Amino acid sequence: MVRCEHLELRNFRNYARLELDLPAGVIVLQGENAQGKTNLLEALHIVATTRSSRGAPERDWIHWLAFEEPLPFARIGARVRRANSTVLVEVVAAVGENGTGVTKRMKINGALRRAVDVVGQVKVVLFSPQDIDLVAGGPAQRRRYLNIMNAQVDPKYLRALQLYERVLLQRNSLLRLVRDRQARSDQLDYWDKQLAEHGAYVIDRRREALQLLNELIAEIHPALTADRERLVVTYRPNLGNDLPVEPLPPLAELSATILAAVQALRPREVAQGASLVGPHRDDFQLTTDGTDLTAFGSRGQQRTAALALKLAEAEFIRRRAGDQPVLLLDDVMSELDARRRRQVLAAIRSEQQVVITTTDLDDFEPTFLDHATILRVKAGRIERAR
């Protein structure tokens, strides 16, 4: 069972210094508001994904007081226990020598590594009250969901996504140059191919993921609701308006499909100075009995669908990667009813590491707490309650 067995924070958020042993099983992190509970989950999320769970820039990670030091930095170090080994993962955000930009460095066992090498050493799934935005919010939230999940189980996905995003930036600035007649349009040919190649892999993996997610959700969702609604997720890739989206061609033909769409749209892309086709415009739709939950779902339906997506994410990672993700539950128990609470707790496998934050231990059954490690958080310090 992969878990984070030790965490060391230096100048991370409101933790000036922290050394913390994290046992296997359930850990309940109890504390008043604004003491550092979510910050600790954020640190674990960064160890797993190199990215903030809040989408916060690296500068925000650094303790405010550290900015009075000559070279401000935040450091997160974790000892990850894997089946037959332990791995030291380190993520540092530091203000550069020139005092301005913040750069991020990652190490594994003391050696500098790239994000793709770090992501997935330990895997996490975060549950938070904001999860409802997965359903109620815009497509960017749903793409982020797909990205975090796929990147943790497939380094090639993360690599393709990184390359794709780089191509997109280059291509968009070239499109604007062409529009302003400062570049020739045939210079776009190279970037079109790059976009199609990396984009095809991303789309293919997302398609595959959504297929499995649908199967998982078909089992998970009914258990969350008393109604007999069936939740279905449908991939909505953006391949230009002129092309049918269903069925998507297999990976081998996908990049040609994207390329054709891109070339057909070139005049419009040049006019708008933006790339209009590709996985950066993807979405997926959530429906129950044909009703789009994003537009028409009740708050309760949206919340349930979001929870189903999250539980499916955990199961997806387990199936694809073979190891259990660490579950991070931020403040979610208090807002769930008894049925959904049971369902979340039922998803926890024995020995699986779970970190649950709460302000109030009364949110839990005493028998549940009997099997948990309880930690108290106060102003950036953590003590073991028992």
Ligand SMILES: Nc1ncnc2c1ncn2[C@@H]1O[C@H](COP(=O)(O)OP(=O)(O)OP(=O)(O)O)[C@@H](O)[C@H]1O
């Ligand atoms: N870079 C930073 N440096 C110092 N303190 C910070 C930094 N970023 C955030 N904080 C502080 O961390 C505090 C607690 O954050 P956190 O979100 O972890 O609280 P919490 O325990 O989860 O509270 P709640 O129960 O309200 O969710 C914030 O009030 C903020 O003042």
Ligand SMILES: [Mg+2]
């Ligand atoms: Mg919080």
